[in-house]
Amino acid sequence: MADSTGGDGHDPGRRDFLYVAAGGLGVVGAAGFVWPLVDAMNPSQDVLALSSIEVDLSGIEVGQSITVSWRGKPVFVRHRTAAEISEAEAVPMSDLPDPESDEARVEKPEWLILVGVCTHLGCVPLGQQGEFDGWFCPCHGSHYDTSGRIRKGPAPLNLPVPDYVFLDDNNIKIG
Amino acid sequence: MSGESSFQTNNAIVKWIEYRLPIFSFVNDAVVVYPTPKNLNYWWNMGSLAGIMLVVQIVTGIILAMHYTPHADLAFASTEHIMRDVNYGWLLRYMHANGASMFFIVVYIHILRGLYYGSYKAPREILWWMGIIIFILMMATAFMGYVLPWGQMSFWGATVITNLFSAVPIVGEGIVTWLWGGFSVDQPTLNRFYSLHYLLPFVIFAVVFVHLWALHHRKSNNPLGIDIKGPQDTIPFHPYYTAKDLYGMGVFGTIFAIVLFFAPNYMGHPDNYIPANPLVTPAHIVPEWYFLPFYAILRAIPDKLFGVVAMFGSLLILFVLPWLDTSKVRSARFRPVYKMLFWAFFIDCLVLGYIGGKPPEGIFIVGGRLATALYFAFFLVLPFIGWFERPKKLPESIATAVLESSGGSSGGAPDGAAAKSEDRG
Numbered sequence: 327m328a329d330s331t332g333g334d335g336h337d338p339g340r341r342d343f344l345y346v347a348a349g350g351l352g353v354v355g356a357a358g359f360v361w362p363l364v365d366a367m368n369p370s371q372d373v374l375a376l377s378s379i380e381v382d383l384s385g386i387e388v389g390q391s392i393t394v395s396w397r398g399k400p401v402f403v404r405h406r407t408a409a410e411i412s413e414a415e416a417v418p419m420s421d422l423p424d425p426e427s428d429e430a431r432v433e434k435p436e437w438l439i440l441v442g443v444c445t446h447l448g449c450v451p452l453g454q455q456g457e458f459d460g461w462f463c464p465c466h467g468s469h470y471d472t473s474g475r476i477r478k479g480p481a482p483l484n485l486p487v488p489d490y491v492f493l494d495d496n497n498i499k500i501g
Numbered sequence: 502m503s504g505e506s507s508f509q510t511n512n513a514i515v516k517w518i519e520y521r522l523p524i525f526s527f528v529n530d531a532v533v534v535y536p537t538p539k540n541l542n543y544w545w546n547m548g549s550l551a552g553i554m555l556v557v558q559i560v561t562g563i564i565l566a567m568h569y570t571p572h573a574d575l576a577f578a579s580t581e582h583i584m585r586d587v588n589y590g591w592l593l594r595y596m597h598a599n600g601a602s603m604f605f606i607v608v609y610i611h612i613l614r615g616l617y618y619g620s621y622k623a624p625r626e627i628l629w630w631m632g633i634i635i636f637i638l639m640m641a642t643a644f645m646g647y648v649l650p651w652g653q654m655s656f657w658g659a660t661v662i663t664n665l666f667s668a669v670p671i672v673g674e675g676i677v678t679w680l681w682g683g684f685s686v687d688q689p690t691l692n693r694f695y696s697l698h699y700l701l702p703f704v705i706f707a708v709v710f711v712h713l714w715a716l717h718h719r720k721s722n723n724p725l726g727i728d729i730k731g732p733q734d735t736i737p738f739h740p741y742y743t744a745k746d747l748y749g750m751g752v753f754g755t756i757f758a759i760v761l762f763f764a765p766n767y768m769g770h771p772d773n774y775i776p777a778n779p780l781v782t783p784a785h786i787v788p789e790w791y792f793l794p795f796y797a798i799l800r801a802i803p804d805k806l807f808g809v810v811a812m813f814g815s816l817l818i819l820f821v822l823p824w825l826d827t828s829k830v831r832s833a834r835f836r837p838v839y840k841m842l843f844w845a846f847f848i849d850c851l852v853l854g855y856i857g858g859k860p861p862e863g864i865f866i867v868g869g870r871l872a873t874a875l876y877f878a879f880f881l882v883l884p885f886i887g888w889f890e891r892p893k894k895l896p897e898s899i900a901t902a903v904l905e906s907s908g909g910s911s912g913g914a915p916d917g918a919a920a921k922s923e924d925r926g
Contacts, residue, residue: 364679367693373683393780398685400780443685446805448664449657449782464784465661466800467861482805 378501391453396500400442400450401488411435414473424484428473431487440474441488446481506530531717536735537742538723540903546749547611554604559702561597571695573688576651577776595765601643602768603757605791617843619831620722626823628715633819635708642701645694647789652773657786659686668809685779725902726831727895734899785860793857794850800861801873818880825880827887838890846879
């Protein structure tokens, strides 16, 4: 096409440039319109604002757990027994599909705080069940240990530990 | 649909409209004189039944939408309000919920019909693709519809299915958050599912139109799987197949009514009459029955990413089926090896469906893996079957086969009548 239109006085290179420039600008414009549509489906500001909670630990005895709701998800707060702590610490790294030491997952060994959402497909695992005395997910059979680490089943990762800080000995802030 | 229409009229109003919008000739060509193979059996009723079910779902859905509230705090209560307070609300909701199941039954038979008689082969590949796209859209629509009552199964089904996308490397978590519009399935999720659940049936409607466009261009396949060679092989759609389709509709409607009035919760789950609770997962969560074979494939693979890939792969592999099947013969009637393979595949799909509804333990894990392997094996051995299989002799034409099987004079009369009406049209 470029060399066949020489006779009518138009510069073919210039015309091609105009086509590409106009088309390119159109694509950029369309993309600029699509992004607001896509981003409008992301979490809105009020959802993002509800992102931290405080939990009082004083009523939780050794061996008890509570479940609190954070960002619409369950968070397990467990007061671990000495047996559970030593069991979690004794596991060699080579046994773990997602290697992580127990120390790295707790601030204080007796308090284990986990997002209670199975890393497979998002069910809530059941506490103190399964082959490793931790959590067991009834949906597709994933087993977690007493540190919330994946040991067996289709889930690829350990139960996540949310960001939290101890405000004092008996209160934590999650998020 | 090609060339000049045979439509004629003396009515002045019809002529006036026809000149401006050729709608009468369009309908005439599409469902009246439309030449259809004269040997279609009852398996060919499923297409029109699926079309009817789409209309039933849209009509009942529109009325339900007038009474339903897409809000996390009100959705469950508004569903119960429909069941208890709205005039005939129970009927409309049960029709809609069971209608989805009936729609899937019809579409599954329709797909199996296509597989058995080789309807996916040239020149109907794009017709086949449109069918798969409709099927995928149906699954998305049904899934989102099941979330709307906001019961326990709604909530946890939505959680598990949206989490499938978290298997995507790197961007997976971002995709899931985007789908949810939050950090878990919640109000924004319910609200957008409602919007999309209302939209998708109309998208399906559009794809159905393209499906029919392709169908009417290359015409229906038939139980013999051989091409139409001339007018002697066809009969006009009306009255022959309008009558046959109406009869099938009566039988289907009776079955639908029996389910609707005597077992409306048979295909549902009691857990969905418990309001959604984000902190407690039901002990045994299963999807609706029509997803079970795919769910079994998902669970068969002990790796998250590959499980999801296998599940989507089991659907997407249908797109390349026309090229995986190397045999030129369409109908399984003339393909002894393929016929056995088809039935093995059919049984395997039932087994997958059964295992998908069972907890993932013991024998069901082994069985699920075996059945999943067999599912994919069907597609992998297909190319080789075409090379060594010796097909039976194909009949010369549809007309000769029909005359032979109906045995002389008794078959001759309707055939003559059909030919005459063809001349007249």
